[in-house]
Amino acid sequence: MVDISSLMSWTRHLRTRRGIQIFSHTTKMFRLHMTPFFQLLQRIFNTLDEFDSKFTFPLVAKTAQTHPDVVRWLCSFPHEIAIHGYKHVRYPFLTAQQQALEFERAIQIFKGMKIPFKGFRAPYNAYSEITMELVEKHKFNWDGGIGFHPNYRHGNNFFKIQLRNKRMSSYTCIPLCEWSDDRLIDSHRLSSEKMANILIHHMKKARQIRGVIMYDLHPIRIGQKKYIQCLNSLLSYANKIDAWVPTVSDAVDYWSKNHQWKGDAPVCCLLTGDIDNFTFFDFIRRI
Ligand SMILES: [Zn+2]
Structure with a gap:
């Protein structure tokens, strides 16, 4: 009863x-999640191939550990994987010791699984000063989440941040466009076409200063049949204006040596998309 x-x-x-x-x-x-994840990724890879473009996937380490086969398959493509924490939790709510442990566990898993990594993005793009110091301590080359802060998200240049010891970070930070796909889809329920128009508008703005624009397009959304056209339209436009669409690491390395984009491209477009879960059960375990 x-x-x-x-x-x-x-x-x-x-x-x-x-x-x-x-x-x-x-x-x-x-x-x-009714569409299997490899199908979402394959759809994204096909679109990227069409435009000779690259993608960077910040990946939750615990999720990677649960699905070694998917990760091996993902690693066989010429894109980039970055660390998106050990578990998908908000770091500012954790103590310094807990945050340190999250970093250590994530790095241990990535190394154990032989997943190459140079970049970091905190879950929910949420950082405390301790998080920023841990990115420095673990010698990441770039961070892809600090740039979502309202102070930085409207910029179009790489930047460094000041740490608590007054030194500037040795890692590069990248402004992250405020129009993520979850905002466009979940909050505003826009069509693929309208989504692409907003993203293109921001690429045009970055182009005016020969800058960089980085998007957060989660594979779980942008890889859906209903939304893949948005990625296609965005890349068609990037292609038309000769934008450079590399992995984040390639962009950061090239810029630090040359202070311009490869092929003297008028703008650098960075496609990133966090992978928090591979399956619905990963999501359930998380909540
Ligand atoms: Zn995430």
Whole structure:
């Protein structure tokens, strides 16, 4: 028999704003994960190949560890993988010791699985000063999440940040366009065409100063049949204006040596997309 009082309290829990958010987010994730992840990635790879473009995937280490076969397959493509934390948690809520442990575990897993990495992006693009110091301590070459902060997201140049010891970071930070695909799709419910128009608008802005534009296009969304056209339109435009679309590491290395983009391209376009989960069950384990 159903225990009515516990059912009532569960319903009350779900009625709270947070409860409703979790419930609708879970349903959304279930729908999105109905397409197997390798199919989403294959669709993205086909589009990238058409335009000779590269992609960078910040990947949660615990998720990588759960799916070594998918990771091996992903590593066989000429794109880049970066560290997106050990678990998908908000670092500013953790103590210094807990954050240090998250970094160490993630690095240990990447090394153990022989996944090459040079870059880091914190889950939720959420950093404390300690997080920024840990990126320095572990000698990452670049960070792809600090640039989402409102102070930086509108910029179009690589930058360094000042750490607590007043020294500038040796790693490069990159502004991250505020229009992520989850904002475009989940919050604004835009069509592929409208999404592409917004992203292109921001590429045009970066082009005016021969700068860089970095997007966060999660494979779980942009790899869907319904949205892949957005990536296609974005890359068609990039191709038309001779933009350079390399991995983040290639862009950072080239810029640090030459202070211009490869082939004297008028703009550098960086496609990144976090992989938090490979399956719906990864997502459930997380929440
Ligand atoms: Zn993430």
